[in-house]
Amino acid sequence: MGPGGACWRGGGVPRGWRRWLSSSAPAPRVAVVGSGPAGFYTAQHILKHHGGVRVDIYEKLPVPFGLVRFGVAPDHPEVKSYGAEDNRVLGIPGENLSGVYSARAFVGWYNGLPENRDLKPDLSCETALILGHGNVALDIARILLSPLQLLRKTDITDGSLAALACSKVKRVWLVGRRGPLQVAFTIKELREMINLPGARPVLNPADFTGLENAVKDAPRPRKRLTELMIKTALEKPGEKTVEAQAAAPREWELKFQRSPQEVLPTADGRRARGVRMALTRLEGSGDSAKAIPTGDVEELECGLVLSSIGYRSLPLDPAVPFDTQRGVIPNSSGRVEGVPGLYCSGWVKRGPTGVIITTMNDSFDTAQSVLEDLQVGVLDVSTSREGFGAVESILRSRGVRPVSFSDWEKIDAAEVARGKAAGKPREKIVDPQEMLRLIGH
CATH class of the missing domain: 3.40.50.720 (NAD(P)-binding Rossmann-like Domain)
Incomplete structure (x- = not known):
């Protein structure tokens, strides 16, 4: 198991x-x-x-x-949900370039998973691109764009917090192969993302025009989720919201019907500078709709690529x-x-x-x-x-x-004590050898 x-x-x-x-x-x-x-x-x-x-x-x-402990976003302790030890690969040229990371490794890094503690993601670019439209993709976008004062109160690791404090990322694109009716995230996570302080949601009205009729007979969760996206995309926000969004230093955008073809390298061939996307059309409807390439392509410039297309x-x-x-x-x-x-x-x-x-x-x-x-x-x-x-x-x-359960309780107590000193729920120990030293192994 x-x-x-x-x-x-x-x-x-x-x-x-x-x-x-x-x-x-x-x-x-x-x-x-x-x-x-x-x-x-x-x-x-x-x-x-x-x-x-x-x-x-x-x-x-x-x-x-x-x-x-390791898979749920640190600012979502209320849902801390032989797991899937690997991630699905994109299978496209350039996915091994510097600046390209799997969602699994990135989440493991900010959650203190020992095997990912040395990831050191480069956050020196302004634009990050996340491939995937699920809750994990939203989690990563939220962590990249959240005000530091919110993250400081969570059990995010100290090293990740320091890296995010120096981050230059101010724009996150969440890109999916299919359309708004096939997104896999849930309404609670989307609403939280829309209301994230200091970050402006960007939803293209053209993606949502006419969708009201398409979701009339959809199951209630799908209907409510789509209606929230339609409202965000098409309705004119109130005066306070307009002011807040105009002053927001960061933004995130949902992009649809784009399938990654290649991660594009910088001139020296070492780092990612963008992703070439095949534009797609949908065949079929609902959750079973398939994304078929149209033959048209588009290049999206970004310095950080995160693949959130599933664990394995x-x-x-x-x-x-x-x-x-x-x-x-x-x-x-x-x-x-x-x-x-x-x-x-x-x-x-x-x-x-x-x-x-x-x-x-x-x-x-x-x-x-x-x-x-x-x-x-x-x-x-x-x-x-x-x-x-x-x-x-x-x-x-x-x-x-x-390691016995009582040994774990000693590690737990030490993490909670370290966290208390820093004003956090806990400060995770990320080095297994340090854990073992702590319990006298």
């Missing part, structure tokens, strides 16, 4: 299961690999409905919670089946095809879509499969399993000392 590594043990015993536990049957053991939302929700559901089970959760980092899971082990096309483990309700006793949950199960509530329900579905298989005898629990006891001895023989 996720990338694996360090571990701790969990298990609750509801009153109704006391009699079951007193029988001679050994307690079933479940190992959850990955301590992100999918892992925790799966464990929670199993423990809640089968008090005799013991669950061990394994995590590769010294700190738990996956995307809840990686194969776990040759013994575990993996669909390389879809980037998921083939499964039925979380049961891994052809490998009895192995289950998957979260993005490696269904692909990198949805928000935290989607992952919760998806994890409960997988957990229900485990519970059903325990109940009907598909899983052999007749003999006692050692669980973490066996893993611990293997780790010890390799000189690996795992």
Whole structure:
């Protein structure tokens, strides 16, 4: 269910299961690999409905919670939502030039993900271009354009805050292959972006003319989202809004029906100076509409390119089946095809879509499969399993000392104390070696 590594043990015993536990049957053991939302929700559901089970959760980092800690924007703590360890590549010339970053790496950088702590993105240009029309793209645009006094109150890392304080970026383009009716962000995030202090929204009225009729019968969330864009694009703002927007030092713009063809290099061939876009037309309607190149192209000048076209899971082990096309483990309700006793949950199960509530329900579905298989005898629990006891001895023989949950609590307390001193909720430690020193490893 996720990338694996360090571990701790969990298990609750509801009153109704006391009699079951007193029988001679050994307690079933479940190992959850990955301590992100999918892992925790799966464990929670199993423990809640089968008090005799013991669950061990394994995590590769010294700190738990996956995307809840590392994937959600620091100014959105209320939604801190084997995750997707990789990002989808653009597959176009120039995407490896300096100044081009994946959304995953950029988000990891400002959220303190250890593997991205040395990213050092160059923010010396005036215009940034984000490829993608999802919530992650909006998150990045908001972080790039937010007033520093707002970011200082969050748990954004100190190094990222220092870099953003020196940033020259004052214009962000959010570019998508399809049209306004296919954007993937949600209304709450869009409204927050429209109301961002010091940043002016730019929506081309021509993109939205006549769309009122097209969304009349659309599902309510899509209808409300489109109506908000139409209002922003077509309605004349009030006097106060006009004054605020005129004084705004920064701006962001939604651009539609453009597909990236090539990241254009500077004269020395080292850095990005822009992106050549193929203009597209839409075939079909609604979410299934396809973007078809028209043959026309356009060059957008920018010095920072961020690709937010989706995350991607990686194969776990040759013994575990993996669909390389879809980037998921083939499964039925979380049961891994052809490998009895192995289950998957979260993005490696269904692909990198949805928000935290989607992952919760998806994890409960997988957990229900485990519970059903325990109940009907598909899983052999007749003999006692050692669980973490066996893993611990293997780790010890390799000189690996795992981080326990109480160790994590020491790291947590240290981060909160450092944050308090700086007037923030926490100051994340981004170096795993420093984390280990802190707990005496």
